[in-house]
Amino acid sequence: MAEWHLKDLQTALACAGWRVEAELPGNDYNISGTWKVTRGKSEEIFIDFDGLDDMATLPIEQSYGCGVRGRPAPKLYFGRMGAKGSDQRTGWQSVLRKFVSELETSVR
Secondary structure (H helix, E strand, C coil): CCHHHHHHHHHHHHHCCCEEEEEEECCCCCEEEEEEEEECCCEEEEEEEECCCCCCCCCHHHCCEEEECCCCCCEEECCCCCCCCCHHHHHHHHHHHHHHHHHHHHHC
């Protein structure tokens, strides 16, 4: 959707102690790219960004959602940003917090 989604996601992950260690290429089909995300020395996950489109795989900056590889949940869909204080902005922040919380639960 936009680069601000990626920035917000990276910030939310960092607040939970995760670090985006690398951005890996997609699969030229339905995954735009992948973040290798680590916490400490033993925890590692991969977040795949959705990029399936009619004619080509979207670049990661235009992906419309993401999910943790190998797990049915959590999933995060990128909506509109909305103006500061708007329902859209509040909704985005809420689903982002839920995604990080579910990610935490799925790793344990």
